[in-house]
Amino acid sequence: MVWEWSKSGTRHAVLTRLLRRLPGVGDAGAYRFGLVERAHYAYGVRRATELAARLGHQGVTVIEFGVAGGNGLLALAEHARYYTAATGITVRVVGFDGGRGMPPAKDPRDLSYLFGPGFYAMEEERLRARLGAAELVIGDLAETLPHYLRSHADLLREHPVGFVGLDLDYYSSTTTALDLFRNPEHEHLLPRVTCYLDDLPGTIEQIGEAAAIADFNAAHPDRPIGKVLGLRAFTPLDPPWADQIYVHHRLHHPDYASLEAGATGDQLPLQE
Numbered sequence: 001m002v003w004e005w006s007k008s009g010t011r012h013a014v015l016t017r018l019l020r021r022l023p024g025v026g027d028a029g030a031y032r033f034g035l036v037e038r039a040h041y042a043y044g045v046r047r048a049t050e051l052a053a054r055l056g057h058q059g060v061t062v063i064e065f066g067v068a069g070g071n072g073l074l075a076l077a078e079h080a081r082y083y084t085a086a087t088g089i090t091v092r093v094v095g096f097d098g099g100r101g102m103p104p105a106k107d108p109r110d111l112s113y114l115f116g117p118g119f120y121a122m123e124e125e126r127l128r129a130r131l132g133a134a135e136l137v138i139g140d141l142a143e144t145l146p147h148y149l150r151s152h153a154d155l156l157r158e159h160p161v162g163f164v165g166l167d168l169d170y171y172s173s174t175t176t177a178l179d180l181f182r183n184p185e186h187e188h189l190l191p192r193v194t195c196y197l198d199d200l201p202g203t204i205e206q207i208g209e210a211a212a213i214a215d216f217n218a219a220h221p222d223r224p225i226g227k228v229l230g231l232r233a234f235t236p237l238d239p240p241w242a243d244q245i246y247v248h249h250r251l252h253h254p255d256y257a258s259l260e261a262g263a264t265g266d267q268l269p270l271q272e
Contacts, residue, residue, distance in 0.1 A: 009240045016237065031082060033236045038075040040196045040241040041165060045079045047194045048162025049089040055255050059090035059159035060190070065177040066167035066198070067097035067136065068120035070127035076165065077134040092159050093134035094148075096141055096177070099124055102169065109171035109207040111199070119169075141168075141176045149180070149188060156188035164248075166209060167198040174212035181216070181223060181248055191253035195225060195246040213246070223250045 019025065020035040029035070036042050045062055052060040062080060067073045073095040080091035101121035105112040128136060137144050149156065161180065168174050181189070197209045205214065217224045226249070231242040250256060 012237065012239055019237075027082065028086075031079075031086075034239055036079070038072060038079075039239060040245065041072065041076045041163075042079040042082075043235075043241075043245065044163035044165065044194045044196055045076070045083050045091060048190065049083045049087045049091060051190050051192060051260060052089050052160070052162055053087060054260055055190070055258060057089070057158070057160065057190075059092060060162040061092040061094060061156060061159045062163040062165075063161060063180070064093075064095045064165040064167065065141070066120075066165075066169065066173070067095040067122060067127075068167070069122060070095075070130070072165065072167065073127070073134060073136070074130060077132060080134070090159065092155075094137060095134065096137045096144060096148075097122060098140065099138040103173075105170060106172040107170070109211050110173075111169060111171070111203065111208045114202075115169045141173065142179075145176070145179055149183075153188065160188055160190045161193055162190045163194045163196075165196045165198065169199050169208070171208050171211050174209045175215065178212060178216045178225075181225070181250075182220065186250055186253045189248075189250060189253070191250050191256040191258075193248040193250075195248055196241070197244050197246055200244050222252055223248065225249075 016035045016039070019033065020030055025035065031042060031046070034042065041064075048060045048062055062076060064073050064076055073093070076095075077093045080093045083089065084091045099122055101118040102115055104117045105115075124136070124138065137148055164177075164180065166174055166177060168177055181193070197213070199209050203210060205211065213225050217226075225246050228242075228245045228247055231245055232238050235242045
């Protein structure tokens with residue numbers, strides 16, 4: 001018990017559960033302080049809706065790459081419903097998965113010492129029955145992602161992607177998912193796209209998701225993906241997941257320089 005309590009993740013999980021049960025903590029308070037299931041997803045949806053509203057979009061799309069059993073996608077859909085009601089910005093939810101568990105590893109950097117073929121299989125029909133308006137796209141991501149982007153081009157212009165959860169475990173699969181960002185055209189994306197990288201803890205920068213990000217950045221310096229520095233200091237209750245939040249910056253997006261709500265201000269008068 002002492003060993004478990006010594007871990008920041010354990011302490012944070014217990015604290016958030018206790019605070020959520022306090023009298024008077026409604027949905028608004030729970031979302032404000034991150035007292036919700038998969039709060040990192042809620043953070044991503046909030047950031048997406050804030051930026052979309054600032055830029056005059058009526059909707060936004062949020063994506064989970066790597067659905068597995070579906071608990072994360074259901075949580076993402078719940079957060080989407082909350083922020084749609086709270087902000088008036090329509091939040092579309094899309095999950096991509098192979099549907100049969102993880103495929104065989106393709107690269108030595110695929111963390112095959114942690115993951116293997118068949119891990120995290122899905123009961124597709126059971127999941128679809130609970131998804132509501134959320135979409136589930138099943139198949140080889142190298143085929144389904146480009147097809148989805150082509151076939152939904154008009155919809156994505158109206159609801160550009162604003163948040164991405166990367167939970168594909170492998171370096172190779174994550175590299176494929178990053179094709180979402182490779183196209184130099186901007187219409188299907190907000191100028192900054194919040195990303196959550198699930199499988200960073202316990203790895204190193206030269207393997208897995210971190211290596212996929214590094215390779216992407218080397219090839220695309222005009223649209224980098226980088227860790228949000230100092231995020232814990234600005235996030236209630238100092239959550240460990242803040243260390244896994246990244247943002248894709250499209251430096252040449254026509255809306256990139258538009259000021260966001262909550263910008264830090266333009267004057268610092270001398271104090272008396």
